[in-house]
Amino acid sequence: MQHLRLWPSQPRQVARIVLTLGAIALSIGATVRVALDFAELRQVDAVVRRLDTALTGDDLTPIGDALRQANQLRDRLTSQAAKQTLGVQLAQEQRELAFELQSAVPIDAAKQFIEERQYARARRLGQTVQWLANYLSTALEADEAVQLQLDSSSNLRFFEEIEGWIALRRFRASPGNRTSELEAQFIRANYPAIYAENIEVFQGRAQQKFTNGLRLLESGDLQGALQSLEVAVLLDPSQPEYRQRYEELKDRLNGS
Structure with missing residues (x-):
């Protein structure tokens, strides 16, 4: 009885099969990589959207958590495309945030909270602003960090003295x-x-x-x-x- 041959005996046939299997493996690997890239890019998009939303509001308090989440995601990413995309977006968001810290927006928000006697919100905003200033001092380029420190010094002083402003509001509200x-x-x-x-x-x-x-x-x-x-x-x-x-x-x- 003739034995059934399961593996080709000719070297050329063997090589062709090996190459075909290799191509299939590469194709599968590329497909998996693309899928991982896509999944991580979606995570990057969600984080960037959260950063954008936090920056558009008058209250900067949520931006601290959004930045921490973005940096945690950056440490977990394996996709080069996702890492590069997040890096570019973070650099842009940080420059916009530096501009916000130099503006009157955070102080105006804090004053409104204090006037409305929302003292806890004013304190949280003050803690966030001081954390952001420290964060940006290391995240920005050296010359940008120095300029931020100079331009935002008066704003930071307000938040360092926020307990005094809260006490003043309480004094004004008390009947003597x-x-x-x-x-x-x-x-x-x-x-x-x-x-x-x-x-x-x-x-x-x-x-x-x-x-x-x-x-x-x-x-x-x-x-x-x-x-x-x-x-x-x-x-x-x-x-x-x-x-x-x-x-x-x-x-x-x-x-x-």
């Missing part, structure tokens, strides 16, 4: 009670520049307290008058008349 006194003390001790810049706010409240103290004094409410005069001195210690009337009444009550 003990809380407002503490806010004023906090601002003057820790943020003298904010105190000096808004001195008319404190002077106006001090004048009200002084006038109220004199009115209470005339009506015979000596303790109430003393408290009002004390607050006037605390809010505006530059007025000698406030301190003089306060010390006189205090000595009177102490029997001096």
Whole structure:
């Protein structure tokens, strides 16, 4: 009985089969590579869209998470096409972000949050802006990073002092009670520049307290008058008349 030959005996036939199998393997590999490239490019597109959305809003808080996600994706990518695409997009987004940090947009957003008493949002925005400044100082080219630091210094100073601005808003919102006194003390001790810049706010409240103290004094409410005069001195210690009337009444009550 004749044996069935399963493998060709001629070397030329063997070579042809090997080449065909190699071509098929290469074709499959290329197909898999294309599929992986496509999948990673879709991930890049999603990340870039998120970055674009974060940059178009007035609140820059979401941009921090979007940038972290983009950098994490870059570390995971295996496709050269996807890596190159993300690198180009990140460089462009970083330059746009540097421009945003130099503009009035983040400060305007923070001031609006503070005015609306959304203090937590203002703090998060401040933390994001400071993180972005640090991030861009290493992500940008050296000369661009130096220029960013110079151009955004006033913006960064605002966010470094954001607790002072929050305290000022609380002071303005308070009706002149003990809380407002503490806010004023906090601002003057820790943020003298904010105190000096808004001195008319404190002077106006001090004048009200002084006038109220004199009115209470005339009506015979000596303790109430003393408290009002004390607050006037605390809010505006530059007025000698406030301190003089306060010390006189205090000595009177102490029997001096």
